[in-house]
Amino acid sequence: MAWFAAASTAAKIGMVSGGVSAVSSVAAAKQASAAGKYNQAIQNRNAQVAEQEAAQIKKQLEFDIARFDEQFSQLQGQTKTRILFSGADLSGSGLRILRRNAEQAEIEKDTMEYNAKIGQARKFEEANFSRIQGQVARQQAKQAEIGYYAKAGTSLLKTFG
Numbered sequence: 001m002a003w004f005a006a007a008s009t010a011a012k013i014g015m016v017s018g019g020v021s022a023v024s025s026v027a028a029a030k031q032a033s034a035a036g037k038y039n040q041a042i043q044n045r046n047a048q049v050a051e052q053e054a055a056q057i058k059k060q061l062e063f064d065i066a067r068f069d070e071q072f073s074q075l076q077g078q079t080k081t082r083i084l085f086s087g088a089d090l091s092g093s094g095l096r097i098l099r100r101n102a103e104q105a106e107i108e109k110d111t112m113e114y115n116a117k118i119g120q121a122r123k124f125e126e127a128n129f130s131r132i133q134g135q136v137a138r139q140q141a142k143q144a145e146i147g148y149y150a151k152a153g154t155s156l157l158k159t160f161g
């Protein structure tokens with residue numbers, strides 16, 4: 001009879017142990033899921049920041065071009081004044097200087113726009129990469145979650161199956 005009581009107690013302990021193992025595996029699965037969602041949210045926020053930075057690059061370009069146009073207008077005005085003050089007409093060399101300045105200004109603005117577009121493209125690429133990292137983190141968490149649920153199921157089958 002004592003042997004039967006000991007065997008019964010051992011069986012109960014085994015069931016409790018299996019149940020505890022299953023419960024802890026389910027809790028770990030929920031934690032893995034929460035961690036994956038959190039990591040994905042962080043990466044999505046990083047993507048938003050990168051997109052905001054891309055928009056800021058565009059705004060900065062608009063500001064820089066407006067400032068450049070002002071400075072260029074002043075330069076052209078000074079150049080005209082110097083040409084006319086020297087007693088020359090706005091033809092020939094003087095006109096070539098003004099035209100050359102205008103051509104150089106357009107090249108400079110094109111360069112500014114190109115550099116801004118490159119900067120924006122990099123920021124958009126950062127945003128895309130952050131979103132991908134978030135999706136990968138979420139998928140890894142789902143895989144871990146499934147593994148923990150499988151472990152819980154296995155524990156329950158061993159205990160009660």
